[in-house]
Amino acid sequence: MIDYLKGTLVSATPHHAVIDVGGVGYRVLIPISSYEALPRPGGEVKLLTHLQHREDEVTLYGFVVEEERAIFELLLGVSGIGPRTALSILGGVSVSAFRKAVVSGDVRLLSSVRGIGKKTAERLVVELKDKIALLPALAREAAQSKLMGGEAKSADVLEALLSLGYKPVQAQKAIEAALASAEAGWTVEQLLKEALKTV
Numbered sequence: 001m002i003d004y005l006k007g008t009l010v011s012a013t014p015h016h017a018v019i020d021v022g023g024v025g026y027r028v029l030i031p032i033s034s035y036e037a038l039p040r041p042g043g044e045v046k047l048l049t050h051l052q053h054r055e056d057e058v059t060l061y062g063f064v065v066e067e068e069r070a071i072f073e074l075l076l077g078v079s080g081i082g083p084r085t086a087l088s089i090l091g092g093v094s095v096s097a098f099r100k101a102v103v104s105g106d107v108r109l110l111s112s113v114r115g116i117g118k119k120t121a122e123r124l125v126v127e128l129k130d131k132i133a134l135l136p137a138l139a140r141e142a143a144q145s146k147l148m149g150g151e152a153k154s155a156d157v158l159e160a161l162l163s164l165g166y167k168p169v170q171a172q173k174a175i176e177a178a179l180a181s182a183e184a185g186w187t188v189e190q191l192l193k194e195a196l197k198t199v
Contacts, residue, residue, distance in 0.1 A: 002060065003163055006046040012038050014091075017062060019045060028062035029083075031072075032091035037064040052083060061087065066158070067095050070168040071132070078127045080120060088115050102132045131169050154179065156188045157195055166199055174199045 005028065007021035014035045019026050028047055039045055047062035048069045061083060063069040068090055075086035089098065092113035101109040102125055110121035154175055161171035178194035186194075 001163075001165075002049050002051050003159070004046055004048045005060075005062065007044070009039055009041050009043050009045040011041055015087075017045070017047065019047065019062075026060060028060045029087060030062045031068065031087045033068065033094065034062060034064040059083070063090075065095075066155070070172075071095060071098065073168055074128055074131055075124075078124060080123065085115055089113050092116075099132055102128050105129070153186075153188050153191055157191045160188075160192050161195060161199070170199050171195075 005019050005021050005026055007019045007026075010018040010020050010025060012018070012030075012035055014032045016027055016029050017035070017038060019028060028049065030047070034047070047064065048066060049063075050061045050069060050072060052059045052061065061072065063072065072083075072086050072090060075081050075089060076083060081089075093101070093109070097109070100106070105125045107118060107121045107125060110116055110124055111118045116124075157175050157178070158171050161174060162168065166174070174195035175191070177198045178191050181194060182191060
């Protein structure tokens with residue numbers, strides 16, 4: 001699995017970016033929100049990625065921030081939502097607005113996104129409400145944690161769990177549990193060990 005790409009931005013449109021990594025140009029499909037956060041061509045960029053392999057094609061999707069990727073992957077688990085629709089959703093509404101709309105059941109806002117009808121919006125609320133409510137908890141717990149550099153350590157543990165094959169929601173639950181029992185001075189390794197006890 002390719003977790004991220006870090007290299008030189010060759011070109012970008014609102015729908016895709018080309019990144020040169022060691023002389024290889026990777027074409028990555030992106031949401032408009034990530035496009036707006038990219039540097040100018042020639043600048044260094046890092047995109048978190050989601051690799052999708054089908055019988056007839058292999059496609060990379062890229063995101064500037066982890067929460068976008070986590071929501072993208074949650075969306076792919078909703079029946080009737082494919083990767084292009086998921087990108088359209090992320091490009092049509094901010095991450096925070098989407099999260100609030102799902103948690104509050106705001107079908108009107110969700111159905112205002114291009115390609116999302118009322119029935120699909122209702123399905124998003126039903127299938128994601130409990131899952132998406134967990135996403136902001138990680139950042140809050142890390143920021144309020146008694147650990148020195150808690151937010152950075154939590155991010156490192158999240159990256160480690162994802163690289164081991166755990167789903168974003170599983171990983172975030174495990175990190176929240178680890179933070180709850182963490183003691184001052186715990187290292188990334190100690191947090192990871194504690195998190196692995198719950199997954």
